[in-house]
Amino acid sequence: MRELVVLGTASQVPTRHRNHNGYLLRWDDEVILFDPGEGTQRQMLLAGQAVTPLKRICVTHFHGDHSLGLPGILQRVSLDRVPHPVAVHYPAGGQEFYDRLRHATSYWDNAEIVPLPVSAGFAVETSAGRLTALPLRHSIEAYGYRLTEPDSRRMLPALLAQHGISGPAVGDLQRTGRLGGVTLDQVSTVRPGQSFAFVMDTGLCDNVYALADRVDMLVIESTFLAEDAAMAAQVGHLTAGQAAAVARESGVRTLVLTHFSQRYQDPSRFLEEARKEFTGPIVIAEDLLRVPVPPRLLSQG
Numbered sequence: 612m613r614e615l616v617v618l619g620t621a622s623q624v625p626t627r628h629r630n631h632n633g634y635l636l637r638w639d640d641e642v643i644l645f646d647p648g649e650g651t652q653r654q655m656l657l658a659g660q661a662v663t664p665l666k667r668i669c670v671t672h673f674h675g676d677h678s679l680g681l682p683g684i685l686q687r688v689s690l691d692r693v694p695h696p697v698a699v700h701y702p703a704g705g706q707e708f709y710d711r712l713r714h715a716t717s718y719w720d721n722a723e724i725v726p727l728p729v730s731a732g733f734a735v736e737t738s739a740g741r742l743t744a745l746p747l748r749h750s751i752e753a754y755g756y757r758l759t760e761p762d763s764r765r766m767l768p769a770l771l772a773q774h775g776i777s778g779p780a781v782g783d784l785q786r787t788g789r790l791g792g793v794t795l796d797q798v799s800t801v802r803p804g805q806s807f808a809f810v811m812d813t814g815l816c817d818n819v820y821a822l823a824d825r826v827d828m829l830v831i832e833s834t835f836l837a838e839d840a841a842m843a844a845q846v847g848h849l850t851a852g853q854a855a856a857v858a859r860e861s862g863v864r865t866l867v868l869t870h871f872s873q874r875y876q877d878p879s880r881f882l883e884e885a886r887k888e889f890t891g892p893i894v895i896a897e898d899l900l901r902v903p904v905p906p907r908l909l910s911q912g
């Protein structure tokens with residue numbers, strides 16, 4: 612199953628209706644927590660999500676609305692004795708913040724927490740594909756993340772049968788790409804990999820587009836509305852219209868807008884402004900919402 616579980620959607624400060632940020636990506640058995648803001652531990656409880664399946668945590672930057680929940684989550688990982696290592700990614704320049712959050716209070720360390728800081732050229736292979744990060748344009752060092760599943764090939768039983776290939780021979784063909792006169796291309800089709808991007812606090816920059824390029828799901832900050840575009844540019848944030856234009860220009864499939872400023876009361880205004888720029892599915896994130904990753908595109912070739 613592949614889905615995004617939204618834990619919190621508020622920028623800067625929580626509101627009555629929005630917790631600080633927090634996003635759980637469930638991608639088969641790779642479960643990644645992005646930007647745990649304050650209160651994320653309880654939001655996971657309310658969303659029915661245990662910490663045990665958690666494989667990694669990705670922090671975009673060390674502003675409180677993206678990281679104040681880290682101490683609680685890490686302690687919970689220990690308390691629940693999560694049996695596998697949990698990787699934590701964060702901007703390398705924020706090491707002092709990580710160190711403080713990692714040991715904010717006293718507890719028994721009963722889990723293996725593996726700090727893997729992010730800097731230029733970061734990439735790591737996960738069970739879900741390649742996780743990469745690119746620097747964003749914000750008031751402090753910040754990175755956006757992207758998960759890219761490689762393309763693979765899907766064997767077509769009817770064509771295999773036509774060529775009389777069955778049993779262990781199928782595996783041989785998959786491994787070597789050829790069996791006698793039959794090539795892999797003749798009996799299989801491309802199974803396009805899926806991708807996901809997570810872009811938080813940033814002004815518009817090339818890396819926003821690079822991260823978002825043709826992803827199946829883009830989760831992107833949409834702090835402001837157009838009336839506050841000048842301020843957004845000044846403080847390194849996006850408007851709903853800008854975020855949606857990125858989605859259009861990058862060929863995104865499903866757009867998830869979040870990280871809303873508490874200055875606006877009516878969330879439908881974000882949708883209105885985004886709709887002018889992007890015709891695909893738009894989700895205005897709310898706490899505890901679950902958003903499925905869209906079904907895999909049909910095979911090509």
Ligand SMILES: [Zn+2]
Pocket residue numbers: 622623674676677812870
């Ligand atoms: Zn923020």
Ligand SMILES: [Zn+2]
Pocket residue numbers: 672674749812
């Ligand atoms: Zn920030």
